[in-house]
Amino acid sequence: MxxxxxxxxxxxxxxxxxxxxxxxxxxxxxxxxxxxxxxxxxxxxxxxxxxxxxxxxxxxxxxxxxxxxxxxxxxxxxxxxxxxxxxxxxxxxxxxxxxxxxxxxxxxxxxxxxxxxxxxxxxxxxxxxxxxxxxxxxxxxxxxxxxxxxxxxxxxxxxxxxxxxxxxxxxxxxxxxxxxxxxxxxxxxxxxxxxxxxxxxxxxxNPAFAESFQQTLENLQQAKSMMEDASVLIYKQVVTEKDNQKHFDIAHLKRLPNYRAYLYQWLNPFGFTAWEDIYALADAQSGKYILAGNFRLLKDREVLILERVQSEDNAAFEISEGSLAIEEPIKLTLGITQTINKNATKKIIFVDNQLIKFPLILRRWQEGDYFCPIGMNGLKKKVSKYFKDEKFSLGEKENTWLLCSGSDIVWIIGHRADERFKVTETTNTILKIEVL
Structure with a gap:
């Protein structure tokens, strides 16, 4: 060796x-x-x-x-x-x-x-x-x-x-x-x-099984790489993205010799599992749909439409206890840690895990929301006032998410944490949350 x-x-x-x-x-x-x-x-x-x-x-x-x-x-x-x-x-x-x-x-x-x-x-x-x-x-x-x-x-x-x-x-x-x-x-x-x-x-x-398996792995990895490359090229021909939706052209899709494989590759990241139902959706009546978490695949005349179930303004997403990561609506990782990185950026917060109530809630901000900005000794501040002071544009406001424990804001994600959940000398368990 x-x-x-x-x-x-x-x-x-x-x-x-x-x-x-x-x-x-x-x-x-x-x-x-x-x-x-x-x-x-x-x-x-x-x-x-x-x-x-x-x-x-x-x-x-x-x-x-x-x-x-x-x-x-x-x-x-x-x-x-x-x-x-x-x-x-x-x-x-x-x-x-x-x-x-x-x-x-x-x-x-x-x-x-x-x-x-x-x-x-x-x-x-x-x-x-x-x-x-x-x-x-x-x-x-x-x-x-x-x-x-x-x-x-x-x-x-x-x-x-x-x-x-x-x-x-x-x-x-x-x-x-x-x-x-x-x-x-x-x-x-x-x-x-x-x-x-x-x-x-x-x-x-097979005495040479290890060598045979290694060659098989290499063949499968090459096939996977080819499939991914082909998937990207075909995606551009079949799918149109507009208004936060993905429109799959059914006629073009069905002309592909292996359209099921492409659908699997494109939809698997969104949590779909009922594959036989999905494959049948191309021939179903208009209005039929399949749900997977916060996503819906809808048959609408000549297209399949992939979209969120909730509207962005009112959507609320739960993060259950023990979750290590979420992909939607934004990418977050969570995990217990034993130390705090004092040089952490605004993309990471450390909170007292015992003060957190699960499930945590991800949602957009609403009029009347307030929090206690960390470092301000518990003083309350309206989220709208925080946005104004930080000179948020309209687009930045609309694309900002709040991480909440019950009705209390834990973090204006990527910007400011709340004083009420900070780590102190009495903290036993530290929860690290990072936005990717």
Missing amino acids: LSKLPEHLNNDLAFLKERKLLVAVSGGLDSMVLVHLLHQLNYDISIAHCNFNLRGEESDGDEDFITTYAKENKLQLFVTNFNTALFASDNKLSIQVAARQLRYLWFDELLQENNLDFLLTAHHLDDSLETFLINFTRGTGLEGLTGIPQQNGKIVRPLLPFTRDEILAYAKENDIQWREDSSNASDKYLRNRLRHDVVPLLKTL
Whole structure:
């Protein structure tokens, strides 16, 4: 691997050289091999380790192991501890989802606060295979069959071309120490059942199964890329956008040899799932429609019209407890954090999570709305007066959203937070909200 990895890094991930990298290290086989290889290749790396406190002394042992490794190799180490079980219970999440949310929020904070460029994780080809099988058994489109992406924003996975067997062989050859996670032996989770029972059978049926699967992934990824390119070109021919609506020309649509595939590609981001009904809508009576959340697909004579159900002026959107992100009507991310970034922009607020009442409400401003601008010691101010003082144009007023807890304004999004929800010395849980 020490010979194959540099070639892979130079050919496919050359942008990582001369960058400051954060490596997520659990202490297990995969992450220890990754950090060893990067250290051997003289990359500028730091280590991040999460102690989820789910396995008692075993979890603490992992932390001690990583701490010792970092000292011996003179690597910068970041460690954090989470009460994962309590967080999962409070937010009604599974342990796996809670752990994922906690670690990636923390990783993101480390990147921002320490001016690090990329987060590297140790996902490999077998992980991608397991993800493929999970999606396949549950039912999915082409996007669910392309495995784990090599790069997703600032997250990069350098070991994706390598199998677990290759990683294990390298560790043994180079006397790399690692920690075994006892939960990996349990068949409680679907991923473990696939790993222990299904994947070994597939490898028995085809000794070269790993290589075949890798080639299949490459073919699927190329097909997906071609589909996306074609989708953009055909979209311009079929769809007309006007008055916040998308009009799909049915006659043009039905002349396409695979119009169902294009409809799936265009409508899937809006939350539609009743695909057979959608495909039938092209031949339905005028006036028939299908709903998906806040969107409606309507048959109107010779077109299908995609539009919002509510008018923009009166629309109110709920954000339920435990939501990590919303896409409509604006893009927001939410998550529990343990620190406040004092250099945060107007795009981010930090609030006392215990003062928030879910579901949160997103809505437009209305006459008579008031809030208590942060920094003004609780003094009330009408939103209309705030707009006037800040010299908002009519368009800016119309396109500004309010984030509300009950009837109280938490945030004039992207502009000013409310004093009543700010983080104080008595705050136990901090909620970070960011507009993208």
